[in-house]
Amino acid sequence: GAVVSQHPSWVICKSGTSVKIECRSLDFQATTMFWYRQFPKQSLMLMATSNEGSKATYEQGVEKDKFLINHASLTLSTLTVTSAHPEDSSFYICSARPGHRSGNTIYFGEGSWLTVV
Amino acid sequence: GENVEQHPSTLSVQEGDSAVIKCTYSDSASNYFPWYKQELGKRPQLIIDIRSNVGEKKDQRIAVTLNKTAKHFSLHITETQPEDSAVYFCAVDTGGFKTIFGAGTRLFVKA
Numbered sequence: 533g534a535v536v537s538q539h540p541s542w543v544i545c546k547s548g549t550s551v552k553i554e555c556r557s558l559d560f561q562a563t564t565m566f567w568y569r570q571f572p573k574q575s576l577m578l579m580a581t582s583n584e585g586s587k588a589t590y591e592q593g594v595e596k597d598k599f600l601i602n603h604a605s606l607t608l609s610t611l612t613v614t615s616a617h618p619e620d621s622s623f624y625i626c627s628a629r630p631g632h633r634s635g636n637t638i639y640f641g642e643g644s645w646l647t648v649v
Numbered sequence: 650g651e652n653v654e655q656h657p658s659t660l661s662v663q664e665g666d667s668a669v670i671k672c673t674y675s676d677s678a679s680n681y682f683p684w685y686k687q688e689l690g691k692r693p694q695l696i697i698d699i700r701s702n703v704g705e706k707k708d709q710r711i712a713v714t715l716n717k718t719a720k721h722f723s724l725h726i727t728e729t730q731p732e733d734s735a736v737y738f739c740a741v742d743t744g745g746f747k748t749i750f751g752a753g754t755r756l757f758v759k760a
Contacts, residue, residue, distance in 0.1 A: 577750075
């Protein structure tokens with residue numbers, strides 16, 4: 533199956549700093565990638581849809597200035613958490629869909645644990 | 650937008666018994682329904698999926714049924730084993746390229 537790699541797996545940052553998480557599709561081109569946030573024992577909450585070469589589409593309630601998404605190539609999307617606060621601590625996970633058709637399987641990255649201290 | 654409800658939130662079964670998890674959705678235009686298994690701290694893994702033109706699909710001990718009229722679909726795991734213990738998420742593809750997840754079901758299989 534398709535492979536999606538996410539980096540870093542773990543990151544600890546100080547409150548007020550920014551942290552960048554990368555999501556790469558290793559063996560396919562992904563015009564669309566998705567970013568999710570998952571709190572302990574909760575579901576995957578879609579934060580935004582990342583579109584190659586254009587602005588990301590954010591879900592309602594997600595601050596676009598706080599969670600900057602850049603999809604600069606067909607294999608890389610980045611999520612930057614700006615001015616991080618302890619409440620931003622969470623598990624962030626990306627996914628990518630090969631092709632354009634709705635209904636194609638999405639593949640997940642390994643996820644990134646963010647701890648803001 | 651699409652709303653996905655999943656039940657139960659927790660399910661405990663004895664090894665060898667069957668487990669059933671149910672999901673309902675709201676958007677009749679949704680046409681793809683995958684199920685994911687997630688172990689603690691790991692990425693969700695696709696275990697089975699079904700498309701709107703099919704009513705049932707089976708893969709060894711796992712099966713999924715879909716009732717488009719009633720807008721619900723279910724995951725069935727037979728002959729459960731301890732390694733089936735995990736969190737299971739249903740999901741719905743809205744046709745707008747977004748996948749919306751249910752709240753998850755924590756399955757415990759007791760040996």
